[in-house]
Amino acid sequence: MNSRELKPFDGYIDSTKIAVIGCCGAGKSTLARRLGKTLSLPVLHLDAYYWQSGWIETPEPQWREIVTDLVEGQAWIMDGNYSSTFDIRFSAVETIIWLDFPRWLCLGQVLKRIWRYRGRTRADMAAGCPERFDWDFLRWVWDFPKRSRPKILEALDRYAEGRQVIVLRHPSDVRRFLSEIQ
Numbered sequence: 001m002n003s004r005e006l007k008p009f010d011g012y013i014d015s016t017k018i019a020v021i022g023c024c025g026a027g028k029s030t031l032a033r034r035l036g037k038t039l040s041l042p043v044l045h046l047d048a049y050y051w052q053s054g055w056i057e058t059p060e061p062q063w064r065e066i067v068t069d070l071v072e073g074q075a076w077i078m079d080g081n082y083s084s085t086f087d088i089r090f091s092a093v094e095t096i097i098w099l100d101f102p103r104w105l106c107l108g109q110v111l112k113r114i115w116r117y118r119g120r121t122r123a124d125m126a127a128g129c130p131e132r133f134d135w136d137f138l139r140w141v142w143d144f145p146k147r148s149r150p151k152i153l154e155a156l157d158r159y160a161e162g163r164q165v166i167v168l169r170h171p172s173d174v175r176r177f178l179s180e181i182q
Contacts, residue, residue: 053128
């Protein structure tokens with residue numbers, strides 16, 4: 001999918017199921033919280049469901065079951081990338097919001113977040129998963145455009161029809177978007 005083919009945001013969201021995706025550090029959880037407050041929708045932070053205490057990953061079959069159960073809820077805003085469940089989530093949503101930010105911006109935000117929450121668990125994270133400095137994670141963020149962006153484009157090609165897809169490329173786009181929501 002060529003994101004330039006997408007229609008510009010018209011200021012109106014008539015959705016009760018919204019997915020917020022993008023690189024770590026792009027601000028998915030922050031946007032989801034703000035959007036949830038504005039639209040009076042519950043927010044589901046996928047990190048809180050995926051990670052188990054001590055940064056233990058949920059096995060894939062169990063993870064897919066969890067996400068399948070989550071999407072059955074009547075209304076929600078779900079933030080998190082987790083491309084292995086795009087099929088489940090994108091089939092259920094009415095709106096997909098993609099924070100397609102430059103890697104340097106995401107990396108900078110991740111470093112700020114590590115410093116701000118060091119040793120503490122964020123509200124949008126599973127209990128027992130404190131923020132920490134991790135070179136592999138920083139590499140993951142740096143490689144996101146090469147590794148994960150093609151998966152997002154492929155999923156949007158497959159699931160965009162009949163759904164509102166909003167692509168925001170910079171924090172100023174997010175601020176404008178939030179100020180325009182009706």
